[in-house]
Amino acid sequence: MKASKKLLTVIIALILISSMSVGCSQSKTSNASETNNTGYPKKPIEMTVGFAAGGQADIVTRIVAEAASKYLPNKESIVVSNKTGASGSIQLAELFQQNPDGYKLGSVTTGNLIIQPNMGNTPYKSNDFAPISLLNSAPNLLVVKSDAPWKTFDEWLDYVKKNPSKFTYGTAGTGDTKHVAMETLNVTYEVKTKHVGFDGSAESITALLGGHIMGAIVGVQEAKPHTDAGKMRVLANLGSSKTDVYKDAPFLKEKGYPGFDTWTGILAPKNTPKDIVQALDKAFEKALQQPEVLAQFKKIGTEPTYAGPEEFKKIIKASTKTSAEIMKKSGLSEKQ
Template identity: 50%
Template sequence: MKKLVSLVTAIFMLAAVGCSQNAAPAPAGQTAAGDQGSQTKIDYPTKPIEIIVPYAPGGGTDAAARILANAVSKHLPNGQSMVVSNKPGGAATIGMTEVFKAKPDGYTIGMTTTGATSIQPHYGKSPYTHDSFQAVIRVLSVPQVLVVRTDAPWKTFEEWLEYVKANPDKFTYGTAGAGHTAHIAMEALNMAAGIKTKHVPFDGAGPAVTALVGGHVEGAVVQVQEAKAQIDAGKIRALVNVGSNKIESYKDVPLATEKGYDVQVDVYTGVLAPKDTPPEIVSILHDAFKKALEEPEVIEQFKKIGVEPAYAGPEEFQKDITDSFNRNGEIMKKVGLLQ
């Protein structure tokens, strides 16, 4: 009887081993449950990545791109690097057009801002529009401020508002150019507050601030980092933040919304890739940028130029771009920038 039990046990063990050996393994990139793609690996990057900045060297976008490019290179697979390439012109459309036309292989990407993708397409002169790219990551969302000289008679937003209401079209303010985000932000404040001011466009925010310090205009609307040096030097001061958020270095400057005016025009900065870039490549780029954005050294470098990280993933960043495109389009129509 014992011999019979032993024989039966041995037969069952041999059958189990045979079934195990005959079971087909799950194909590469597929789990035993049949899920496709979750384990797919690609060999990327295998050469340096070019990140196009559609502005001249030395500006805020260029500075942010270079800070991040150095840090991102430490987080890319295969020890590859990221190289910044400045391609200014056409109100940022020349550089972004090159990104738009690039092969979607992850080796040519771009650092965009609100003007390039949420304003310029409204004029119909660019081959792309706000959703012609693959969003990778938003790295900054920078508010804009109305600044005046420190010797100006207006110490507060309320004092300034009282003056411009009593003196329509007399207050002059400079921006980086007609139709740029700063111009749109101020026009939005004009509409919300029922006031009239006189716009003086310059070829960039730097010349606008210089003109303000020199007394050629009475105010300027610029991104916070563009005003930082002159504020720190005690030459100008901010009266109101016409963006949607505050940053630490401007925490005492009131938001227009806090004063009862629905004006929220920020300048986003983020990374775009050509449309149809494979999801695996987008994921690798996103993760490398996100890790760089979280580095204490990067945060400190951003702080030195007057900005703070403002992370958003691909879906949220694309929504930010689309919302900004729609909002700016409405304002541009109301103020006569669009027919």
């Protein structure tokens, strides 16, 4: 664990040095004032996702970004790309250093914005960005292959109690919300399992279906195609709310478990001008209301959970506090 944290620190340090050398000729303040005008946007907007293609954050972001482009003042496109590594921290470490001109945005999750800073793994804190819009929130699920020997959560629980550290499970990365959700389950039920981190949920699902791991923690929209195809079984809902898609899955929050959701939202570098933030938020809000977006969300088993800049800021603050408390109890926090 110590070795991996040292490696992560070196990687992020190199990124910061590179980013700072590019932007040293201009201050963030001057760049912000230059772009604070009614002509925004004048060119395509770049948006990064910190996890691999095919995961919850990636799917939601691409659906909304395509629709939002139509509602920007000049109808400029939003180009989405994946910047993976260190459980999404590489992406946000780069965004942290970008000029606040509205042309560099980040699609983030609870994992890389909240959990990673609470673990002490990042040069940024959750309040080091300008919140724009919350897009979606969905519960995390404990899943196994459909041919796994456990047909119910109780059968699985009996197995892991009798076989400490034998059950291997995958997540979107070490320190991701899904990882924290499962480790908290371990503490709650006094069991031990073995975590395997990937660069995104899509990769963890591939590993599960390939028989390389025994289970995974995934979002509703990530699980649905595979449960529909009969390849995957949901053993429990680890979220803070029930979901109609898996309404029969045991809802562990009713049994004393805290409940963890993974949300996806859009951020900009800190000090991005308010008129730019408002223009972007308006475009995302309208996109989430469009029938084609609602239809695509329904198809993947979820629905929009919109919040504007101020409300999203409050959600980030509350999530940071709650996660820090839970991580301390589960032993995942740097400050124990």
